[in-house]
Amino acid sequence: MRETYCIFSANYLPNIGGVEKYTQNLAFALEGLDKTVIIVTNNCFDLLSHENISPNISIYRLPCYPLFNGRFPLPKKNTEYKKLLKQLNKEKIDYVSINTRFYPHTFTGVKLAESKDIKPIVVDHGSAYLTFGNSFIDIFVRAWEHFVTALLKRHDIDFYVVSKAGLRWLTNFKITGKGVLNNSIDxxxxxxxxxxxxxxxxxxxxxxxxxxxxxxxxxxxxxxxxxxxxxxxxxxxxxxxxxxxxxxxxxxxxxxxxxxxxxxxxxxxxxxxxxxxxxxxxxxxxxxxxxxxxxxxxxxxxxxxxxxxxxxxxxxxxxxxxxxxxxxxxxxxxxxxxxxxxxxxxxxxxxxxxxxxxxxxxxxxxxxxxxxxxxxxxxxxx
The missing domain is CATH 3.40.50.2000 (Glycogen Phosphorylase B;)
Structure with missing residues (x-):
């Protein structure tokens, strides 16, 4: 039976960014290796809440509040959100991979993994603090990143990065990364x-x-x-x-x-x-x-x-x-x-x-x- 990999990504296409492309390309590469893939993201663009984008790749888009023009989506835990999570929980899932540390969406992935007795991996994509271009706001963003990372470390997680620089960056949060799952291209x-x-x-x-x-x-x-x-x-x-x-x-x-x-x-x-x-x-x-x-x-x-x-x-x-x-x-x-x-x-x-x-x-x-x-x-x- 095909193994199923569930990938959590706070943002996904049509939003354009490195993490979004990483998620898309990894999903299709896993499919090419005879795996089934479920992508879980936030519905920042009012698209279908659940659909198949390939024979063995499906996507769940959870309701959200797209703060900062979608750069920081917060979950909208309404009836549809709960319905989709219930449906997701019924899926056969063997492994969970979560992109980035500091979104509320990350904890949704951790919670799902733990409910299925799966130890998730978190793949970090940065090598410096997140910034919104405002020095005042960025003070709180840095505090948030440390706070949310401390909460995340309470869970049993293996941390990975997409570059060697990321391994060095994780040490700022007293995290020893397990390895590099680098960005790639055909x-x-x-x-x-x-x-x-x-x-x-x-x-x-x-x-x-x-x-x-x-x-x-x-x-x-x-x-x-x-x-x-x-x-x-x-x-x-x-x-x-x-x-x-x-x-x-x-x-x-x-x-x-x-x-x-x-x-x-x-x-x-x-x-x-x-x-x-x-x-x-x-x-x-x-x-x-x-x-x-x-x-x-x-x-x-x-x-x-x-x-x-x-x-x-x-x-x-x-x-x-x-x-x-x-x-x-x-x-x-x-x-x-x-x-x-x-x-x-x-x-x-x-x-x-x-x-x-x-x-x-x-x-x-x-x-x-x-x-x-x-x-x-x-x-x-x-």
Whole structure:
């Protein structure tokens, strides 16, 4: 009989984020290994409360209050919520994997696992404190994270992370992680599914123009404002253009810069993301915190050099300066300097892109991560 893996993720598609993509890709990889998967998430988009998204993958969407534009969903424990949990409890479940520590949704997963005498694993996706871009609010967010982690530690749980940086981060909460279940990608498939959308032609850019791309949420921790400041500093280089794909609370702030070399593309699907990365000369993510950036993997899959801060996943994917550019901080001056290094050295850029592409193809597959997840769940329940 097929084993059933229940994955809890506070947010899921169509919300765009690293954890959401991690959950989706892991679910399909587990299905490919002859497992049944149940995804449990919050219904931030008023979608069907329960449906099958694949022959062996179903999803439960629990009613919630989508605080902070859905970034922090709180359970709405109404009649529908209780009905869905009752239905979920009747499911045959062998193992439980929970993404992230600090959501109320995490405890829903723990409670379900304990009711079925299953020891869950919690997979942490961060390498720094969660931030909402407001220093006053962030004080309470940090206190909440410590408080909720202390409560979580009272339960019998095995903790895992998505990068080596995550293991170091967990020690701040006096947690010793059991191992790494790294973010991954089907590199050849991702590259092949490109829409071939011609962004250069759409924006009137020449083939010789140097394109710096950013893909992600327009929020403070992703470093979008320092990157915009770097674009401002590089305006004298009229053949360097910045293409930003995504949306978020800082969109209006970016628009107020009124920079002719910055082009806002809005949200784009994964096919267009591949096309954007293919035409980019480099991908830049001056982020403050990442578990293991999905966009970093996607850039590598499209043979595009990355400029990124030393966050989770970077140690694994960029072990030396032959594979990409790691910047020490997110100051506009440092970002500008890194961009110009690649701009002035096209052959070096090509060599880096080729090296990181070969690395992601050979070492970062979802099948391997799914196999490690299976082993982690089984080890927790020996």
């Amino acid at each position: 590199a050849k498939f991702f590259h092949a599914q490109s829409s071939q959308r011609d962004f250069r032609n759409e924006l009137g850019l020449a083939e010789s123009d140097f394109i710096v791309s950013f893909i992600g949420r327009f929020i403070p921790e992703k470093g979008i404002i320092p990157l915009t400041e770097a674009a401002k500093q590089l305006q004298s280089h009229t053949d360097i253009h910045f293409l930003f794909a995504g949306d978020g609370v800082l969109k209006k702030t970016i628009e107020e810069y009124q920079l002719s070399n910055v082009h806002l593309l809005g949200k784009i699907d994964s096919n267009d993301v591949a096309a954007l990365l293919e035409t980019s000369d480099c991908f830049c993510l001056p982020t403050r915190s990442e578990g293991f950036s999905t966009s970093l993997l996607e850039a590598a899959a499209c043979e595009t050099t990355s400029i990124i801060t030393h966050v989770g996943g970077v140690d694994e994917l960029i072990p030396t300066d032959e594979y990409g550019v790691i910047i020490g901080d997110t100051s506009p001056e440092i970002i500008s300097k890194a961009i110009l290094e690649l701009y002035d050295n096209p052959e070096l850029n090509k060599k880096m892109a080729k090296k990181i592409y070969e690395r992601v193809v050979n070492d970062f597959s979802w099948e391997k991560t799914a196999e490690r997840t299976i082993a982690a769940c089984q080890a927790a329940n020996k």
